Amino acid sequence: MARIVVIGAGMGAMTAAARLAVAGHRVVVHERAATYGGVLGRVERDGFGFDTGPSVLHLPAVYRDLFVKTGKQPLEDCVELSQIEPAVRHVFADGTTTDLPNASRGGVGEALDATLGAGAGARWSAFMNRAREAWDRTRRPLLEEPLWPNWRVLAEREPYPSVAEKRLLRRERRATTLAEIAAFELGGEPRLTALLEHFALARGLDPRTAPASAAVLPYMEQTFGTWAAHGGMRALATAVYERCLARKVEFAFASAVVRIVEKDGRAAGVELADGTVVDADFVVAGVAPDVLARLLPGAGTRGADEVPPQSGLPSRLTVLLALRGARPKEAPHRTVVHATDRARELDSLFGDRPATPTRPTSAATVTVTRPDDSTSRPDADHEAVTLTATVPAAPDSPDEASREALAVQAESLITHAERAIPDLRDRLLWHEVRAPADIAEATGADGGSVPAPSLAAADGRRLHPGNSARVEGLFTVGGWSHPGGGLPHAGMSGALVAGLIVEGPEFQGSQ
Template sequence: MAGIAVIGAGMGAMAAAARLAVAGHRVAVFERGATYGGALRRFERDGFAFDTGPGLLHLPAVYRDLFVKTGREPLESCVELSQVDPASRHVFADGTAVSLPNASRAGVVEALDGALGAGAGERWSAFVNRARDAWDATRRPLLEEPLRPDWQVLGRDPYPAVRRRGLFGRGKGPTTATLAEVARRELADPRLVALLESHALAYGFDPRSAPASAAVLPYMEQTFGSWYARGGMRALADALYERCLARRVEFTFGAEVTGIVEKDGRAAGVELADGQVAGAEFVVAGGDPVRLAAMVPGGPLWGAEDVGPEVRPERAPGRFTVALALRGARPGDAAHRTVVHGEDRAAELAAVFGEGAGPRAVCHGPTVTVLRPDDPASRPDDDHEAVTLSATVAAGGPWDREAAEAAADRLVERAEAAVPGLRERLLWREVLPPADDEPVAGPALAGREGRFLRPANRTRIPGLYAVGGRSHPGGGPAHAGMSGAIVAGLIVNGEDWRGSA
């Protein structure tokens, strides 16, 4: 069978490699870094361990399918997955708090009514019902299939906005809007608005410009649940790497690919930084499509009529992380994930998405996600606790030490709403600002004339494919895994393949 060169060892690239290897192809992976897993990173020190990328898995069916299709052992035989309950706890700017149960529509309605007042749950439920319509309309074209040649049809927002009322809206049909406009019009309560917009912010989307179809983000979480892998999300990367090795995928680390070799008008291998050339009949490239395009001097990989890598209207922000080692046991009733919502929505959105990078900083009261896994693998013993704080911050860099420490101080101060007495329990902290080439990558979204789509997996060079969170169908562990499935499907089944039935 054909030899395949894979650039990068992120989750999308490894998902493609495992599927291609089990189909009988010889697969070699070239990773410029020292390890695999892409965004699923883990920081360890003194017996403590912290996820520094995505902390939870949504849509676990993507990896269940991957492991079933690539070997005899199912996913749960390789990774211990469990649903976290509550799925999340939210502390709003006015001090109101609510815990939302995992994958329970009725439970979420009851919890919101109890915390925010009668009717809040029903408003949220009606919104999620409309989000379901958007999910049903886009699930296949934006998750399970290659990006369609007539991708322009995905520029229309499928979110079924409510009909306008009032003197100037009477008789007019549904309108499309940004996520922020939908939130203001349909949810009304600023706490429900914050709940919705926090999902967008976590994926690096500005709710003021993101399409209403971004409503699928909370829908996916609420419908398919939030799952944690014992040993952290890095355990999922470990399992996929081991599956690749079992299927005889070859990995070379510290191997930077600097060019794509072409022969007779198609991809024929990769050129490494040390001058070596590895021949291949197909090349699968993970990472940044802009960087991939720079490896091919012969012309653009995506034409003017295609979805290009510069299609997003703003630079994707990054994830600022602080790892905290605490003395004292984790309370048994602690929520795995708590979102402490921002104090000033306008100021936070301006700081994260405003024009011009300026000095690196966070706003006064940022939205902070607090992860407190009940996982013995995360701590040296039961008399200690590992806590991870993260916030979405503006793109650009670098972060100097003073700015990073000041930002960490703000995250720790905010996190005390989720972990009372946090600073008194602190043994040490590690500040992990984002690198400029590590943006938060969200899934592709329909609407807004296609500005939130991702470059197609197929390129204009036969035999060269793009994979991973910055290509179709976008970022997040599940979507990256699906990009690997799509690329493998195109190579194994041919260019006319339109996705699994």
């Protein structure tokens, strides 16, 4: 039985902890905050309840596997999950609205034909068939296996089978980015373009530079479905936490780790803020790269042949709205209200002069979440709504001007969300803003940056470092390491780290 210290109680860290405890190890989790869950936070006020992180789950099979492997109670006995229908409503810049069904690629095609015109569905379906090929080629190396030592094969080879665009008297072109897929293969139709590019934008990626392999993002969502949890996604975090407790994982909250102890070139434990040293045979760090670098200088650095940590990713702005009046029965759980000027939005986020808190993104695409969940409201005559948008990361030292700018942008999101909820302002009781600085406080990531999932191609710029650190006995878990950000990816990273510790370097991934 090994002694294992886990730094942080995020989803990836807790997934690793539960799996390691089942394997017979003694696992202690040290979390600097007062609670578990990482980005899966929850705000409760006046009987209203809001998720402050992801509001839906894709690929629930990841967590089903966790619960099967760590106990007798399956996931659905611990969390009430339901497929939402429709999966999402899109409100495009021209006012066109379309509802896309859940886990039905054929239904998505029919819905697009009905709202965007004949042929739109066929173009999207043909694209999704090619996206399936990219998924089949990358699923194991990017999600189910430790990062290959020869990861440059993933970096150099584009798995998406793009279609050649033949041009008279000119060399044919093939899509290498998500934006080029929209232009070459979706005919440049502005609403299909907005639909496709949203999958990158929502994850903090510029569709103009995101590799064509990002086609796996819409494929994953539209093939495997979108799920909500009674009690919000915080309920999923609670279920994983309780599974850890059932497997005798120990938790120490408000217990900040200030240093990873190294002995003879190996991680040998951690030092806490009060000076206590906790010995360990292995250390699992579920923290951002800059935090890891402070805990053990050199641990997070990479050699010339290793994947460098990603940096400069945007953050999220979340606005929590308490509304008077009942939630309409026909209201979708999730609505994406697209920016009125898509090019301007992308330029302000990713251009040569990116937006800053004092010069924020204008007319940002906003996701409106309206859960049909009794735990989110004081009674049936009220409704809780959450608005989320991708925004620049917070500056190192937020000043009054930047805070005022975020407040202005929050008001802009509320106004933009009226395209989905026309009577929003009339019903508004109060609102709270969760800024990038709040994410930075919760996760330790510089500026509150949110990690994106790993993607193939793009010279490896969209890969994340492997889970085995340069220091022996130290492993990294969570969104900033392989296979990247997102709830499913966090669960997969936990499984990979557990496999590497239990089976050793010969571990080849889940079967």
